[in-house]
Amino acid sequence: MRSRHMALAALVDVELEDTALEMVGDTNTSTHYSLPGRARVTFPALPSSLGGRFRLLHKVTITIEGKAEYTDPEGRYTPLRVYRATHALLPSPYTIRPYCSSFGSITLDLSFDLRVPGWLPPSHLSRHSSTNYGLVADATVGWANETVFSGSGVSATPLLVDGQFALAQMSRSAYAPLEVRRHRIPGPIPRGGAPRRHYPFRCKTLPVDLSIRHAEYADLGDPKGIKIDMQLRASVSRWDEHEAGVSQQVARAQRDASESASERGCSEGAERESSEPASSPESTGPAVAHVVHIAMEVEEREDVRSTPAGMFLSAFPLPPQDGPLLGPSRAPTTPATLEPVRRRVARACLLLPNGQAQSHTFDDPRPVGPSTKRIKGALTFNEIGRFPVPNATGPFVKVTHFLKTHVTFERAGEYYTETFKTPVRLVTCPTPRGSVPPPYITVFHENGDLRDCDPLPLYAPAEDDVDMVEALTRDASPPTEAESSPSPPSSSRPLPEAEHRSAADDLSPANRKLFEQWAREASAPLEGNA
Incomplete structure (x- = not known):
């Protein structure tokens, strides 16, 4: 059994x-x-x-x-x-x-x-x-x-x-x-390079307008990473509003100080202090602030939900759900019945080994004034920190990425750090593979009948100069009796002149020269023996 x-x-x-x-x-x-x-x-x-x-x-x-x-x-x-x-x-x-x-x-x-x-x-x-x-x-x-x-x-x-x-x-x-x-389908790259998107921003703490340009897609297999082009410029209109607000705050603080000083009998000094004018771009120079530090990282955002997305269920032909699933399962031992929930998990990626963002500190702070200041940088895809996964969309999850750029400004001895977040799609490109020739080729006529392939020419190996001369000699003319005969007998009598002339006349000019040389070499030992 x-x-x-x-x-x-x-x-x-x-x-x-x-x-x-x-x-x-x-x-x-x-x-x-x-x-x-x-x-x-x-x-x-x-x-x-x-x-x-x-x-x-x-x-x-x-x-x-x-x-x-x-x-x-x-x-x-x-x-x-x-x-x-x-x-x-x-x-x-x-x-x-x-x-x-x-x-x-x-x-x-x-x-x-x-x-x-x-x-x-x-x-x-x-x-x-x-x-x-x-x-x-x-x-x-x-x-x-x-x-x-x-x-x-x-x-x-x-x-x-x-x-x-x-x-x-x-x-x-x-x-x-x-x-x-x-x-991602690798599209054609225009002459000016990969297309980039423009993201304008306004600083919250300083009257500075900033724009960040980078490619919409970034290939995770490219070690160069994400290249950015940042342009900064001081806004004159926002500068007036900013200085007006600062002046009001200073005036309010000074008024409070003057009131307290008047109570102390120091009203004259407080009035002189409140009458001083506020600083302006002309009085402090063309630079509103200076850029001293830039740091970049990638934020990976994962949005998950406990129930399948309705758009996914309606867009694709899903099979019946009855029957057990194949492969290992993540089901808990004691499943609970709870209300549906949605979660958002954010992770920092492409960090340095010390856990900090990739950064650069300028030895000479870059001034930001009415004219546009341009700064270029790149966030490299290192394999040391947590590496991001490509953008993905599924029934329970959606993975997106954002490029976070931290810019530190310095003005009047104080430092202001602004964070700018721009969307970026991290994708992978297919690996190019060499075309493998088929094991055989089938050729058909126009009517569909099978057609025999044309035979390839025979392979002839390359020959050196000596072999080439011999080949040319053999192909020049058919061999004559003099060419095919063995070496002349060892005799003191020279070759007959008429017999020699008749053999040379039948040869081509190239072979005639070789024949005459052969005749001279053959007659040399005969004369020596004599």
Whole structure:
């Protein structure tokens, strides 16, 4: 009994060509992506006690599922099945022949290429929410209605499968996680560089107008980070309002001081002090303030909710929610029923090892006056501090980023720090990959018939000068009798003049010169012997 169940217990495994599925662009319900892989089914060898029975592989299916979960310390837990699809990998049942046990196990590889929709949210993992994807493969194995007896060779005899042999057993593979990444479509860069957005600000403590320019998108894979262009200028109208307010405050303070001084008998000194004029840009110089320090960081904002967003539920075709979810779950042991809640978690990213923002202190403070002052900087993407995640939107979470620029001004010995927050989209770009040529090329005629490829020219290796001269000599003219004859005999008699002339006349000019040189070298030892 136990051996029969063990013989049907197949080992199923799922192997993906790439554990990450990269999507490009925004969510789109009309776009699909290819997910290739294979399912491997391994059958154990049959024991001799089963009498050489046939096993039948009824079906093999691959199931891909995506899920989103929300959980919090208070006990709230909300699961949502985002996507689920099941594909059959075996068109018809497959019979497993009972090979000899000495051959060991039997393995079948079934390839697949799944179509994954392009509207799926990217994979995400945080304290309160997560979005995960994964695959499992199921194989159903039973006993076939035939057997092979050991003494009959390859003959098969029908066998009625009933009782315990009629049972089929399903085996499931381990959960294979799949990461879904979403990249931004890399658009064309204009001649002037990447387009930048302009964000104007007004300082709260000083009459300074400030604008920050930086790219709307920032690639997390670019080590240069976020480049900013900051322009500062003192506002004359705001300066008058600012000085008027300061004068009123000074006058009010001085009036109070004069009243207290009059009670003390010092009214004359207080009147002289209140009659002094307030400072102005002309009296204090062209600079209203000086920039002494700049610091930058990225604020990652995560907005989570315990219930799925209604816009997400209505925009995408979600599968039925009945049935258990695949893969590990974040469900608490004692779930509680509480009211829906929304949370916002802000984190500082791209900090230095000491926990401070990336900053720069000017040795010479930069003056800010009526003319525009321009300051450029960059926030590098270092790997030391907490690295931000790309912008993401899911049923329970929305991740956004802001660039925080801290500017410290100095005026009259006092320091004022202003913080300016600008939105920035942190994305990733697809990694360029070299084009792999196909293993073969198929060419067709215009009518659709298969066309044979044109043969490629034969490869000829490069030859040196000596080989080239010999090749030219061989190709110049067909060999004559004088060229193909062996060396002349060792005799004191010179070659006949008429015989030499007739052989040279049949050669080309190039070969004639070589022939004459060969004749001189051949006659030299003959004269020496004489």
